[in-house]
Amino acid sequence: MSTLIRTGISLDRELLLRFDRIIRKKGYKNRSEAIRDLVRDYAVGEDVEEDRTVVGALTLVYDHHRPKLSEQLLEVQHHAHAMVLAATHVHLDHHNCLEVVLMKGRSSQVRHIADQILTLRGVKHGKLVLTTEGKGLR
Numbered sequence: 001m002s003t004l005i006r007t008g009i010s011l012d013r014e015l016l017l018r019f020d021r022i023i024r025k026k027g028y029k030n031r032s033e034a035i036r037d038l039v040r041d042y043a044v045g046e047d048v049e050e051d052r053t054v055v056g057a058l059t060l061v062y063d064h065h066r067p068k069l070s071e072q073l074l075e076v077q078h079h080a081h082a083m084v085l086a087a088t089h090v091h092l093d094h095h096n097c098l099e100v101v102l103m104k105g106r107s108s109q110v111r112h113i114a115d116q117i118l119t120l121r122g123v124k125h126g127k128l129v130l131t132t133e134g135k136g137l138r
């Protein structure tokens, strides 16, 4: 059970007005919830920087006709079997495939696998999103 603590912050008026505008657009009901999310984002950023366990979603689009690419993609994932939780494949059209690879491990390891995949010839675009496994975040 965690304790809720109230705190006050001093902020430039213009900056606060801008913050309020942004969070209203995003749909926050109040500043507290928006600030809590910012703090959580900082915490996840620290987890990544400190090489803690994170979960990652790598999304990539690749050329289906590039020789050997499908085998290479599988090879990298098999090699990292302990960290690859799941992978989803979608045939976008005759030439392009979309794949989402879900991983869990130390941030440096997850990034390394993502880099190995994203630098393969025939991968057109991709992004890795790192987030928390949820423990320790309220």
Ligand code: NI
Binding pocket: 064, 089, 090, 091, 092, 096, 097, 098
């Ligand atoms: Ni495909």
